[in-house]
Amino acid sequence: MNTSGSSIISALGAGSGIDFIKLAGDISAASFAVQRSTAEARRSSLEAQISAAAQLRGSITSLASALGDRIRNGDLAPKGEIANAAVAKVSVPTGLSPRGSFSLEVTQLAQGQTLVSKSYASGAALVGEGTLTLRFGTVAGSGFTPDAARAAIDIAVTADDTLATVASKITRASGGAVTAYVATGPDGAQLVMKGAEGAASGFVLEATGAGGGAVAGDLSYLGWSPASNAGELRSTARDAAFRLDTVAMTSPTNRVTGLPGGFTLNLTATNTGAPTTLTFASNTAAISGVMNDFVAALNDIVAQVNDLAAPVGGELGNDPGARELRRDLAALAGQVVMPNAAAGEPRTLGDLGLALNRDGTFRLDSARLNQALERSPDAAAAMFTVGPTGVFATIDRFARENSLVTDPGSLGGSLRRFETQLASTDDRLAAITEQQEALRERLTRQFVASERRVAASQSTLTFLRQQVDMWSNSDR
Structure with missing residues (x-):
């Protein structure tokens, strides 16, 4: 705080007995107390809303990311099995779903x-x-x-x-x-x-x-x-030689790619004259596992929405983005994820067992999921790819649409609005601080001037008293 006024008053030897510097600060602070309190309360509220919106957006984004990772790492891809496991190992690249069975005869390994x-x-x-x-x-x-x-x-x-x-x-x-x-x-x-x-x-x-x-x-x-x-x-350097369904093929390495359906073979031994069988089957156990995890993750998000967007006491109680997220969650079970599915094949998340309870939470209808896996195992497995359709594409789109900052009705739009309002509130607080300081300085100058006048008056009064005393003494 500027103390120049206090120094001036002290230099004058003023004696009004009033601390004008403190008085100026108290008056300026009191003048803007209501405005500052209102702005600071608004800032705290906006920070809580930003934290809540960011938490929900992070949860739905993390759900989409985790689901994509599960699909990309091949856990849900059809599993290849070779009757003679010593001959080769089979793997399936992400997003591919080879089907059927093949005979495999390896006559020479690459070296x-x-x-x-x-x-x-x-x-x-x-x-x-x-x-x-x-x-x-x-x-x-x-x-x-x-x-x-x-x-x-x-x-x-x-x-x-x-x-x-x-x-x-x-x-x-x-x-x-x-x-x-x-x-x-x-x-x-x-x-x-x-x-x-x-x-x-x-x-x-x-x-x-x-x-x-x-x-x-x-x-x-x-x-x-x-x-x-x-x-x-x-x-001597040589290529690998093998027969797939009796068709002779070669490969410069023991890792063979470009096979039907996109699967890869790593040849490890020969079985000349004794072909083995390679088969692919949908990984139904993994699909059931990921659906259980998916339902649990959705219920975590529902719990967060219920808490953060509660009508009374929730930071997002009246927020349009939170309401839209709640509506989208409620519609998720009926979301079509495979628009080109053939008649009788699973096409919605509900067909995979995702069911909505009356309280807005989710449950896994195991009977419906098992029915889809038994009747259409290949079609169910095809829903778990990283292509433009399927479960991941649907959840990824769900997360992106709710995080879109250019949509004022989405959670992302709410987050941007809160951040803009917070910046405006910070600007308002900065302006209040400037105005309060300007008032304090102006009052200080005015009080200093008043103190000068009081000091001058006291000096004159002292002089007059001295003169009166002198006149009184001379008359005696």
Whole structure:
């Protein structure tokens, strides 16, 4: 608080006995007390409404997000089962629903090429200066067919490079297409090089050394091609080969994609001459589980609405966004989620067992859900995808529409309105503070002026008294 007026009064030696500085502050505070109290009460109310609206919006958004996560992680997708589980593992990408059964016969697994070099005294042995060149392609017998789509990789080798440092250079230069390391056994240290799976991932290693002889210590000693193979080739790169419903197929890796319905196979063993069966069935247990969780989550939201939007005492008791959310919740069981469903197939959330109680809460009609799962298991499973239709799309749309800030009748619109009103209230409080301070300063100036006049009057009165006393004394 400004104390200049108090200093002036003290300098004048004023003696009115009144604290005008405090008086000015008290008067200015009292003048705006009602306005400030009203604005602060309004601010507290708006903060409570914002918190309540944000809580409800967060709950419905979290419901949609959690449901989407359950569907995307594949928990609800049809489960594939292979009679001979040792042959392969099956997985279903999110949003796909393969159906039916298939025969599977794996005749060959994919593998990468493995080379083991001639022996060196140790991993620290110098290999000689020069250039190593990796070329990729197909190795067949003593022949090599380069892959024209893949550029050769040149690796500079210095006079200080050892077998171990060359291994690191090969791995790094190839970007992992060929991994190399040094293995030490009874025959000494050898460079092991392993390529990626697939017939086209074979490779040759050309070596141009400075010594001119293929002996240890000259880089040419590391070179390899099918024509010069003397036992260095330990495994040849090849594709996986299998039959799906007797149709011959190949894959450059043991992970096979692009199969009917979008399922993926990870081949793990061969079963030549003994085909196994792959079947897909809807995961009815998982669907029942997610519906139970869904009903519980909806009831949590209903409880929040009943509390926060209670007609008496609720922060959102008369809010249009909360009323709209309550109406939308009540209509949810009858919401059509599969508009193109065939006759007799489930098309609404009610068909999946979602039922509304008289008090606005939800329950799971297990009999109706089980009926849908028994009569139309595939159609019920198709309702749990991340496509434009289905349970997730419906709940996601429900959450978005109620959170839309551009719709004044939605919960999001209410939240924006409260935030706008709060900003306006804060501006009003700031204006009240400015006006109160201006009044205090004006009163202080006026009181200072009054104090000056009082002081001047007292000074004159003292002088006159002194003169009267002097005149009285002189007459004696």
